[in-house]
Amino acid sequence: MLETVATGHQAKVSAERGAERSLLSQVPLLSELPVQDLTRIEQQCRYRRFTADELIVDRDSPSTDLLFLVRGQVRIVNYSMSGREITYEELTSGAFLGEISAIDGAPRSTGVMAIEDSLVLALPRSVFLDLCTRYPNLALKVMQRLAAMVRAAQDRILDLSTLAAQSRVQAELLRQAQAHRNRPNAAIIEPIPVHSDIASRVSTTRETVARVLNDLARKGILERCKGALVIHDMRRLQSMVSDVRG
Amino acid sequence: MLETVATGHQAKVSAERGAERSLLSQVPLLSELPVQDLTRIEQQCRYRRFTADELIVDRDSPSTDLLFLVRGQVRIVNYSMSGREITYEELTSGAFLGEISAIDGAPRSTGVMAIEDSLVLALPRSVFLDLCTRYPNLALKVMQRLAAMVRAAQDRILDLSTLAAQSRVQAELLRQAQAHRNRPNAAIIEPIPVHSDIASRVSTTRETVARVLNDLARKGILERCKGALVIHDMRRLQSMVSDVRG
Structure with missing residues (x-):
């Protein structure tokens, strides 16, 4: 499921994007960080490629990385006992995901499915928490994203209930x-x-x-x-x- | 609805708690702050008392304060067109609420109802955002609370759907x-x-x-x-x- 692209392959990805520009420069969450920090953060990420319909994250799995969707499209989902799919939302290039486990350290609350071929950079939880501490504006952006998730969920609960x-x-x-x-x-x-x-x-x-x-x-x-x-x-x-x- | 207790009444509340200890010392979110900061923050709060069954926050109202529930119990709710009540959760003394609007500045996403007689301290949004910037651990606690809200909502959506x-x-x-x-x-x-x-x-x-x-x-x-x-x-x-x- 998790085709981790190891060091050798990273060179290929680096070549693909040109030496001077970080793949993470396309992620709005990190837009205020200095270029040298972006490069340093990218070096701490694992690169993962997924094909359409491949599972990126399994519900209840113990991984706690913050994930950057550098290229592609994914669906945040859960499944009922009978296999029925419940979609929470879809995310496109530039989004970050997996923040819930990256924040609280507990297993994944939902699955994530690639809708298109996708490139994901996985940042270890400890690095993410350190970034939140050093860049208060980044922490605020994470909070804004979580607030939007709570609002959407509250509305959906109201719709489902009434x-x-x-x-x-x-x-x-x-x-x-x-x-x-x-x-x-x-x-x-x-x-x-x-x-x-x-x-x-x-x-x-x-x-x-x-x-x-x-x-x-x-x-x-x-x-x-x-x-x-x-x-x-x-x-x-x-x-x-x-x-x-x- | 919002019985704001003005300066004259604040003296009464202060006398109630003893001069040296802040009411906010009972709020875990603020537990790491130095005592002099707590006192300064409390001075920037408005005190509000509510009786059981009184509306504390109306959905869609434009207030953006962060609220500390110093004493009492409240219910986070929304209502359908036909008046049916949907409860999201209940909070007790020491909790903070209203964080969604305090983070994004948009109108309230839910109503809040007093279940018991309650004392609420309302902190202006700008002071809250400043605290998040100055105390990264406080920002992390807010994120943890939001992550717990997202998990609970995702589970409820799954239950309601399946x-x-x-x-x-x-x-x-x-x-x-x-x-x-x-x-x-x-x-x-x-x-x-x-x-x-x-x-x-x-x-x-x-x-x-x-x-x-x-x-x-x-x-x-x-x-x-x-x-x-x-x-x-x-x-x-x-x-x-x-x-x-x-």
Whole structure:
């Protein structure tokens, strides 16, 4: 699972990026650090490459490294006893992850799955904690990230506790539409979201997602076009969600 | 809602605690700070008293103070459109709260309700952020608290997504029993938990809670006695939960 690229391979990675620039310069968490510190930190990282659909972190595993996603895309997930996937979020290049275990030293609280081929740099917990102590602004950025995670989780708990699955699917479509809005009342979501991905994000079944999409298409609120989901009436979708969510 | 006790009243509070000892000395977050710093921080706090069932913080309100719960007990909550209460957790004397808005400056993500008469000290956001910068260990403690909140929320999302309400009630009873365990296989939960409180913690109805308790009583796993809920067979309760949760 963890294909650690050892010293010999690091030379190859270094060549890939050019000698003078650290791969970590693309990580906003570290943006205020002097270049020489970035180089020193990178030297303390292990390089790991993962292919799409490969497991990067297993839930309950004892590793406590802070992980930098230098290239690629990953999904933060857990699985039920029956194998159902629950997606917490997806992260793209430049993100850091694994901060929960890096902070408290306890086993991993979730799994992490590569969605695309990904390059991950793993920084030992002790180095991360030392950085937090020496760079208060870095510690504040970690806190801001954790605060955002808590807010998202609190909202999801409220939605799961009070909204029907159908409304949660509508709310998720609205969220994606808002991220892709291209006119005041319209949005093009591209590529078309996979039903099982939406289902995993709002904890329902693919069948429910398909049913809600068909229903919204029938009402003229959205349309499936070649390679894209076009939202024609965001205001109406918004009002359906507001009616139940407040 | 926010009965701020102004300067005149602060004298009364000071007299109550004795001149030399800060009320904040009971707050573990600040335990490493020198006494003179505690006194200075306390001088920058506003004192607020709340009676049981009074709202301390309203969701979406723009306040960003960090709050120290010096005395009392509070519940972190949100409400659905229909008025249903969702409890995130309960905090007791010595806890700090309101850290999410104190970190990111955005409006409150949840409400806070006094369960008992409570004394709260409100520290301005700017002073809190300055403390995080000057005391790296304090920043680490805040991170540890946030990490614990994220773990609890991730587990709850997984439970809400994959367990039936009946199993969530069993899991909550097991959690409370583990906190009150007095023999290897038995526990006395005192006072008897209120049905609506359990319902609010696991996002179900009082009726479901009552049904699960009756079912467990019929099976001899628990018994309602005068003023206490006695769990007679924790192993069996544990195995019922493990069967569905893994």
